[in-house]
Amino acid sequence: MSTATQVPAALEMPRDTYLNAGYGVKSWFLTKDHKRIAILYLVSITMFFLFGGLMAVLIRLELLTPAPDLFQSDTYNKLFTMHGITMVFFFLVPSIPATLGNFVLPMMIGARDLAFPKVNLASWYIFMIGACFTFSAYISGGVDTGWTFYTPLSTSYLNTHVVAAALGIMIAGFASIFTGLNFIVTTHRMRAPGMTWFRLPLFVWSMYAVSLVQVLATPVLAITLILVALERGFHIGIFNPQLGGDPVLFQHMFWFYSHPAVYIMILPGFGVISEVIPCFSRKRIFGYSAVAFSSVAIGVFGFLVWAHHMFAAGISTYSALVFSLLSFIIAIPSAIKVFNWTATMYKGSIHFNTPMLYALAFIGLFTIGGLTGLFLACLGIDMHVTATYFVVAHFHYVMVGGMLVAYLAGLHFWWPKMTGRMYPEPPAQLSALITFIGFNITFFPQFVLGYMGMPRRYHTYPPEFQVLNVLSTAGASVLAVGLLLPMFYLLWSLKYGEIAGNNPYRATGLEWQTESPPPMHNFHETPIVTQEAYDYESMNEEEVVIG
Amino acid sequence: MLPQYFPLFPESASTLSPRVDALFFFIFGVTIFFTVLVALLICVFAVKYRKDKHPVPVQIHGSIPLEIFWTLVPLGIAMVIFAWGAVLFFQEKHPPKSSMDIYGVGKQWMWKFQHPGGQREINNLHVPVGRPVRMTLISQDVIHDFFVPAFRAQMDVIPGRYTYTWFEATKPGVYHLFCNQYCGTKHSGMVGEVTAMSPDDYEAWLRGAGAFGSLATHGQNVFASMGCPTCHTGADNARGPNLYNIYGRMERMSDNRLVHVDESYIRESILNPSAKIVYGFQNIMPTFQGQLNEDEMIELIEYIKSLTYNGQLLQLQTNTQQEPPVNLDKIQKGVDVMQPGTNTTPMPRTSAVPVTQEAQEPSTAEPAPRQVVVPGKQKAPAKPSTTARPKGEQHP
Amino acid sequence: MDSHAATVEAGLHHRDPELHNQFDTLEQQKDTAHLGMWVFLITEIMFFGGLFGAYLVYRNLYYPAFVAGSNSISIFWGTLNTAVLICSSLTMAMAVHSAAIGARKLLVGFLSLTLLLGLIFLAVKGKEYYDKWTEHHVPGANFHFDDPERPGEAPVPADVASQTSIYFSLYFAMTGMHALHMIIGVGILLALIWKASRGSFPPHHYTMVENFGLYWHFVDIIWIFLFPLLYLISRTPAMH
Amino acid sequence: MSAAGEHIVSPKLYVLIWIILLCFTGLTTAAAFGDFGIFNPIIALAIAFTKAILVVLFFMHVKYSPRMTALVIGCGLFFLSILMVLTTADYISRGWMF
Numbered sequence A: 001m002s003t004a005t006q007v008p009a010a011l012e013m014p015r016d017t018y019l020n021a022g023y024g025v026k027s028w029f030l031t032k033d034h035k036r037i038a039i040l041y042l043v044s045i046t047m048f049f050l051f052g053g054l055m056a057v058l059i060r061l062e063l064l065t066p067a068p069d070l071f072q073s074d075t076y077n078k079l080f081t082m083h084g085i086t087m088v089f090f091f092l093v094p095s096i097p098a099t100l101g102n103f104v105l106p107m108m109i110g111a112r113d114l115a116f117p118k119v120n121l122a123s124w125y126i127f128m129i130g131a132c133f134t135f136s137a138y139i140s141g142g143v144d145t146g147w148t149f150y151t152p153l154s155t156s157y158l159n160t161h162v163v164a165a166a167l168g169i170m171i172a173g174f175a176s177i178f179t180g181l182n183f184i185v186t187t188h189r190m191r192a193p194g195m196t197w198f199r200l201p202l203f204v205w206s207m208y209a210v211s212l213v214q215v216l217a218t219p220v221l222a223i224t225l226i227l228v229a230l231e232r233g234f235h236i237g238i239f240n241p242q243l244g245g246d247p248v249l250f251q252h253m254f255w256f257y258s259h260p261a262v263y264i265m266i267l268p269g270f271g272v273i274s275e276v277i278p279c280f281s282r283k284r285i286f287g288y289s290a291v292a293f294s295s296v297a298i299g300v301f302g303f304l305v306w307a308h309h310m311f312a313a314g315i316s317t318y319s320a321l322v323f324s325l326l327s328f329i330i331a332i333p334s335a336i337k338v339f340n341w342t343a344t345m346y347k348g349s350i351h352f353n354t355p356m357l358y359a360l361a362f363i364g365l366f367t368i369g370g371l372t373g374l375f376l377a378c379l380g381i382d383m384h385v386t387a388t389y390f391v392v393a394h395f396h397y398v399m400v401g402g403m404l405v406a407y408l409a410g411l412h413f414w415w416p417k418m419t420g421r422m423y424p425e426p427p428a429q430l431s432a433l434i435t436f437i438g439f440n441i442t443f444f445p446q447f448v449l450g451y452m453g454m455p456r457r458y459h460t461y462p463p464e465f466q467v468l469n470v471l472s473t474a475g476a477s478v479l480a481v482g483l484l485l486p487m488f489y490l491l492w493s494l495k496y497g498e499i500a501g502n503n504p505y506r507a508t509g510l511e512w513q514t515e516s517p518p519p520m521h522n523f524h525e526t527p528i529v530t531q532e533a534y535d536y537e538s539m540n541e542e543e544v545v546i547g
Numbered sequence B: 001m002l003p004q005y006f007p008l009f010p011e012s013a014s015t016l017s018p019r020v021d022a023l024f025f026f027i028f029g030v031t032i033f034f035t036v037l038v039a040l041l042i043c044v045f046a047v048k049y050r051k052d053k054h055p056v057p058v059q060i061h062g063s064i065p066l067e068i069f070w071t072l073v074p075l076g077i078a079m080v081i082f083a084w085g086a087v088l089f090f091q092e093k094h095p096p097k098s099s100m101d102i103y104g105v106g107k108q109w110m111w112k113f114q115h116p117g118g119q120r121e122i123n124n125l126h127v128p129v130g131r132p133v134r135m136t137l138i139s140q141d142v143i144h145d146f147f148v149p150a151f152r153a154q155m156d157v158i159p160g161r162y163t164y165t166w167f168e169a170t171k172p173g174v175y176h177l178f179c180n181q182y183c184g185t186k187h188s189g190m191v192g193e194v195t196a197m198s199p200d201d202y203e204a205w206l207r208g209a210g211a212f213g214s215l216a217t218h219g220q221n222v223f224a225s226m227g228c229p230t231c232h233t234g235a236d237n238a239r240g241p242n243l244y245n246i247y248g249r250m251e252r253m254s255d256n257r258l259v260h261v262d263e264s265y266i267r268e269s270i271l272n273p274s275a276k277i278v279y280g281f282q283n284i285m286p287t288f289q290g291q292l293n294e295d296e297m298i299e300l301i302e303y304i305k306s307l308t309y310n311g312q313l314l315q316l317q318t319n320t321q322q323e324p325p326v327n328l329d330k331i332q333k334g335v336d337v338m339q340p341g342t343n344t345t346p347m348p349r350t351s352a353v354p355v356t357q358e359a360q361e362p363s364t365a366e367p368a369p370r371q372v373v374v375p376g377k378q379k380a381p382a383k384p385s386t387t388a389r390p391k392g393e394q395h396p
Numbered sequence C: 001m002d003s004h005a006a007t008v009e010a011g012l013h014h015r016d017p018e019l020h021n022q023f024d025t026l027e028q029q030k031d032t033a034h035l036g037m038w039v040f041l042i043t044e045i046m047f048f049g050g051l052f053g054a055y056l057v058y059r060n061l062y063y064p065a066f067v068a069g070s071n072s073i074s075i076f077w078g079t080l081n082t083a084v085l086i087c088s089s090l091t092m093a094m095a096v097h098s099a100a101i102g103a104r105k106l107l108v109g110f111l112s113l114t115l116l117l118g119l120i121f122l123a124v125k126g127k128e129y130y131d132k133w134t135e136h137h138v139p140g141a142n143f144h145f146d147d148p149e150r151p152g153e154a155p156v157p158a159d160v161a162s163q164t165s166i167y168f169s170l171y172f173a174m175t176g177m178h179a180l181h182m183i184i185g186v187g188i189l190l191a192l193i194w195k196a197s198r199g200s201f202p203p204h205h206y207t208m209v210e211n212f213g214l215y216w217h218f219v220d221i222i223w224i225f226l227f228p229l230l231y232l233i234s235r236t237p238a239m240h
Numbered sequence D: 001m002s003a004a005g006e007h008i009v010s011p012k013l014y015v016l017i018w019i020i021l022l023c024f025t026g027l028t029t030a031a032a033f034g035d036f037g038i039f040n041p042i043i044a045l046a047i048a049f050t051k052a053i054l055v056v057l058f059f060m061h062v063k064y065s066p067r068m069t070a071l072v073i074g075c076g077l078f079f080l081s082i083l084m085v086l087t088t089a090d091y092i093s094r095g096w097m098f
């Protein structure tokens, strides 16, 4: 079991794959196969990403000039709200877990499926129902609360469809809970013989940490949004200052979820990078247990820092101190990871396939994004930059430069496993490059804007900010090219891509030992694990065929 | 390109600005250092160990000393940043004692500012250079945020509760004022200007701004018209506590807590009197919820703050008082408040019910004798009161 | 951890019809279902946790209002309902027991008893809600709170009276979310009774009953906390 | 690790627990009528916790289940306490001033 199959001269597509296990609509929409559910998720979140991206493009276009020329201010407010909500709740939170995680996690641990396949399918339906609610709010006029739904604005002062949007997010939240639940139980109970905790691929460790966060944090968001809906519907006073409520309590409850949620949005990325870097350095990961434990540490400590979003919101000085201190501590596990990835490259044999290019971009961009998090976590500075474009730049660096790039890395990495065909390398490398450049042009100027004091969620702005805004918009169009290109060549590769074979990169990991695309139940026989993860030593002994 | 068209750094115009900037540059240095370090390592490794050059990788498991090293070093740096930031934060949070007070009320989508002398401005704020200004902020509807980038001063403005920020302008000039918390449709239109002026110019501006009586004098009117003096007579046997000198001291509550009397406390005492009961008094004060708007509340507070024996707090006042009109509607309201329904229990003539030793010394060590003073009447020397007190409101 | 490793082969060859494809042994399947249920229950803890957190904050901010509010609800019905739920927990535990020993009739009987008790609980809750409605204690447009429950006491000051709306908001949110869980439970119980009467739960395969039992007990536990928090601990004005 | 619920608890034990729970319910209601100051909530919550633990241990079979189950519960309570403690810490310390 330990060796990959020899690569024959002319590869053929395997005969029985999950893709041809059935063709009808029913075979997809009623499937319980984690791989097909992953594809369902993949298609849906790609749609949502395009929608969110379209909103982003419109935002950037409006911000070309200081004057309000394209949209009214309420339209603009709807744009960034819909952009934020869609990107966060309907794209980034499910992105890696529900697609790549769903697809490869059971294979990585040698299982035939997730523990609860029906729950898995249900979670996709729940997700889509949630999306229907939220999108119905978009269609029937939009929402303009900002993705943060701050009270009392959202509960008493807006007359857009806040309730539908909030309930949609709550419902989609349950999808996320169920995915997490499934992963936790699967990781505990479904590992193949010999797959001990310390032989798990780091992707599984980080998915485990993510799942903990999903399971423990998301319910608080659910109840918070329910309270918002109740407050709108029945004018009760839980967050309404006029009835004695405290709007800041809403922020506590919201960020109790939403800070951990930012780790839901980055940990899976860490997992992908921890797979990609060793594979294309042909080398075991540096400091396996440090990377594994830092994932769990981020998951746990992530619950302790939420009020760093509220330093200027009128919380007590002392609790601000505590939350600031904890925020600095949470930065350390991320630092450990960055250094270990870098060290992994040391004395490796580095291949520049597209996933690796994305991974390298990830390290750089995440480092910048993370380090600018330190400015924000620093009380003295945050009192100046909070809610400015500095924050906007920070979170795009971690979410777009970090997670979105990691998602693309993972998508390319496992594309041959998912489809059985290789993506075309040259355009893919090109688009990685364009994305990297475009990204920096888009968001770097925003740091400068932010420190100068340009507030976020501003439809019009003072003229001295224009130059940098133009730069940012220009960058966004480059970025758009970089992000749209993959849509074309990936679709193209479905038909014309080279046939990949089981393990085109000669990567370690059980998922590479089965066919591409995998058969219905992943493995023809249950694998038995005898080595540690990332044993590239034995892998490298085989013939070198990699491109 | 000319820097004035293409600025890359905000104006630095307050005493706090250089301190914030210094810390900013420190973290900036840390960021550059680590980013360059990581980027450099990646590039060097990518070139040196690329597959053509280095086809046989060396398998390395890891290194505990290295792990410890790169855990502790960032931790140390992070702690330095934290500590520095925390110190700065305390400075940002604690206005100097000598600050002057300006009140700001945010509402969708405008700012209203009130100077103690009674000058009011909308979306404009005039402040003197070289004098710390403490902003007491409140919102009438949703959460807003008072943000002056050039001063590095920012604070959320919350409905129902005061928040504070302060700055001391160092350079005369006109600076942006932004609302920096999303507050609905015209959030981006909720902007204004802060004009910092030399003290003389500021004095001149104050005089020219056409104030209509100081906040405290307006407050005194409100005080009278709401019927406050019926209980707060200042007399020893009054039903409500003497309000002289309460501002800034520690007040003992009936559950023996000590509470700092600041704007927030006074506000709470008026709107939500049951929350904290002053030691030795009973919970008979009616709530004035819904009867005072934020402006009147600020006036009341300024008035109560002005009730000091040495009158220091009133120094700022300019001499533009006219006879403020007595608001008859308010008097009517004030009477309503006193009508049965809210308070049907027989009120004790004396408020100090439990006559214990402690009850005689309710507040802390401060020697603020609860004298027989009707606030704003007999013994308010510093308060140039020309106000006509509605006679009917006197406690019999 | 990999206790099932040895039985993999056996499991693969003669598979029990109840054994789902992704599992190797029935034991693994059962273990997994349990773990899944417990993980689900901790999400429920966090869900209610948000409400408990809000409760904690507001009780400290507005203690007098909480006193006034909780004096206005009926300890009698609260206690009764607590007892009813505890009884239903017993019958539920007995139902699981009957399933384990394979007593189908008993199983159906105990499940039905549980259902009955659950319905009684909901009926009492409904009565309490109705009372609150007639007293105008439901937050919203018609809300007003004037006199305390116990005659002869000083009336509640106006500011406190208006803050009781927070207490009642929490009361309805918390008991409402709990009641929602009860209603879901009742729905599942109906399905279980139907299935049990058709003999779907043989002694080696009653995980569903067991897991539902866990859910039902969990809902009971939530009430065990709601009862003192909402009915009992804010009756005396002395403490803060 | 054996499957939960293998252990069959005798109905007698269930009935015993049930009786204890009912007694506690009576007790906690009775205690609510007394004025013990700060101890009123403490008594009530102590009783509630005892009741909850009894239900968890016996009705929910945690006493006979693998340690994992207790771990999962502990984990849930731990994160719940984070929510509670850090949120209330803000409210408690808002009035502080040094």
Ligand code: HEA
Pocket: A148, A262, A263, A265, A266, A308, A309, A327, A328, A330, A331, A332, A334, A335, A336, A338, A366, A367, A368, A369, A370, A371, A373, A374, A376, A377, A378, A382, A385, A386, A387, A391, A394, A395, A398, A399, A402, A403, B030, B034, B035, B038, B073, B074, B075, B077, B078
């Ligand atoms: C993927 C999402 C993600 C991630 C991973 C992070 C990571 C971090 N974030 Fe970020 N953040 C967001 C998404 C994210 N954030 C979003 C969406 C918002 C805005 C929400 C809104 O208001 O709309 C936000 C806002 C935000 C704020 C509030 C700003 C404000 O509104 O005023 C703060 C404040 O502390 C903060 C801090 C941090 C910190 C300290 C980290 C740390 O985890 C970063 C750790 C990483 C590193 C530090 C880099 C690697 C380390 C090294 C190379 C070694 C050197 C290290 C040291 C010297 C310590 N973030």
Ligand code: HEA
Pocket: A049, A050, A051, A052, A053, A054, A056, A057, A059, A060, A080, A081, A083, A084, A085, A087, A088, A091, A092, A145, A146, A147, A148, A392, A396, A399, A400, A404, A442, A455, A456, A457, A458, A459, A476, A479, A480, A481, A483, A484
């Ligand atoms: C996952 C998270 C995510 C992602 C990927 C992005 C991606 C982008 N974001 Fe987003 N952003 C947020 C999360 C994200 N953002 C959040 C949470 C907020 C805060 C919202 C709030 O304040 O409430 C925000 C706010 C925000 C602002 C601030 C608005 C304001 O405060 O006024 C800006 C401004 O530049 C911006 C820009 C961009 C850009 C240029 C991209 C680019 O990376 C996008 C690139 C993608 C494309 C260019 C897609 C290409 C598609 C098309 C061109 C359309 C084709 C269409 C079809 C074929 C149907 N974002």
Ligand code: CUA
Pocket: B106, B107, B108, B109, B143, B144, B145, B179, B180, B181, B182, B183, B184, B187, B188, B190
């Ligand atoms: Cu006011 Cu934004």
Ligand SMILES: [Cu+2]
Pocket: A258, A259, A262, A305, A306, A308, A309
């Ligand atoms: Cu955060």
